[in-house]
Amino acid sequence: MSNTIWVLIELENGQPARSSLEVLGKAAKLGRAEAVVLGAAAAEVAPTLGAYGAEKVYIHADATYDNYLTLPAVDTLSALLNDHQPRLLLLATTYELRDIAARLMVRNNLGLITDATDLAFAGEELQVTVPWGGENVVTATHPHQGTGIVLTRPKAFAVEQFDGRTPEVETLSISINSAAQAIKIVDSVDVASEGPALEDASVIVSGGRGLGKAENFQLVEALAKALQGAPGATRAIVDAGWLPYSYQIGQTGKTVKPTLYVAAGISGAIQHLAGMKGSKYIIAINKDENAPIFSVADLGVIGDALTILPQLTEEVKRRKA
Numbered sequence: 001m002s003n004t005i006w007v008l009i010e011l012e013n014g015q016p017a018r019s020s021l022e023v024l025g026k027a028a029k030l031g032r033a034e035a036v037v038l039g040a041a042a043a044e045v046a047p048t049l050g051a052y053g054a055e056k057v058y059i060h061a062d063a064t065y066d067n068y069l070t071l072p073a074v075d076t077l078s079a080l081l082n083d084h085q086p087r088l089l090l091l092a093t094t095y096e097l098r099d100i101a102a103r104l105m106v107r108n109n110l111g112l113i114t115d116a117t118d119l120a121f122a123g124e125e126l127q128v129t130v131p132w133g134g135e136n137v138v139t140a141t142h143p144h145q146g147t148g149i150v151l152t153r154p155k156a157f158a159v160e161q162f163d164g165r166t167p168e169v170e171t172l173s174i175s176i177n178s179a180a181q182a183i184k185i186v187d188s189v190d191v192a193s194e195g196p197a198l199e200d201a202s203v204i205v206s207g208g209r210g211l212g213k214a215e216n217f218q219l220v221e222a223l224a225k226a227l228q229g230a231p232g233a234t235r236a237i238v239d240a241g242w243l244p245y246s247y248q249i250g251q252t253g254k255t256v257k258p259t260l261y262v263a264a265g266i267s268g269a270i271q272h273l274a275g276m277k278g279s280k281y282i283i284a285i286n287k288d289e290n291a292p293i294f295s296v297a298d299l300g301v302i303g304d305a306l307t308i309l310p311q312l313t314e315e316v317k318r319r320k321a
């Protein structure tokens, strides 16, 4: 088994996804980082990955990976892992990479650790940090031989710069099995949204059940818009059908780290805190002075969110005018 750390780079519109670059930087800090890029744009993307830590890049520039769901990538990676036996394969947690990781685990009989927020070597042993149940953290490792697969949490690592690094590029000669082309992507639709994506926003205004009813979420959206931020939500109001799952922040939703997080009508359950407590400044608005959200807040406002949110929005607009 080699001591290299592989990272599968996800492509978004022909560009490496930021989440994959975060993982590549972490891999390069741990040891010799090698990237795998599959898709029509692989050859153009490969040389740019040196700046993010890759010492070598394996490419297969074939649009099949872009047009069919996960199976072609699983076939290719499964064979590559058997041939090269890297020490680790790291992947960012996205819908597609999660699917690929799970299939590789079963196909190649490998160990998979999910939801990692940090990785380190203690001598020969890999130690992976995994948040557990909101309040606890466990250290996990891969106990058996074979490439260890790790899915890392979004925003767990910063994108690192490695000036002057030029990666060796190896072009794979593989033919993709027609059986892997069973599920074709027929269409993809971008969900129209204003403002920054939740994951990238430096300001997030989130609402919870304390807003009372779905229509009141517009108060959260108005403040988010005035602050050029993004609106987010608790699971309670996503489960209630007020908003789609893409808004959910927390243990089973998105992990965010904005500069400012405003929580309105949110109790502060540990599962919600798990996704936002890394925010730099937290402002909480809640009617109940004993609400747990105040334990992580830098500024706590005890009061009615339905009254305070519009006042805040007006004040922000007034100061900007």
Ligand code: FAD
Pocket: 207, 208, 209, 210, 211, 212, 233, 234, 235, 236, 237, 248, 249, 250, 251, 252, 253, 254, 264, 265, 266, 267, 268, 269, 270, 271, 272, 275, 285, 286, 287, 288, 291, 303, 304, 305, 306
């Ligand atoms: P509530 O807990 O009902 O809190 C509403 C708050 O609003 C209260 O504190 C109340 O005092 C306040 N309030 C009421 N009226 C007003 C008003 N007019 N103005 C101001 N404040 C007011 N939750 C998540 O958010 N994300 C997750 O990813 C997630 N994953 C989970 C995973 C598991 C396995 C489990 C078991 C639970 C998970 N949950 C998650 C659910 C979590 O436990 C809570 O139930 C949820 O976060 C509560 O949402 P909430 O704060 O909106 O509602």
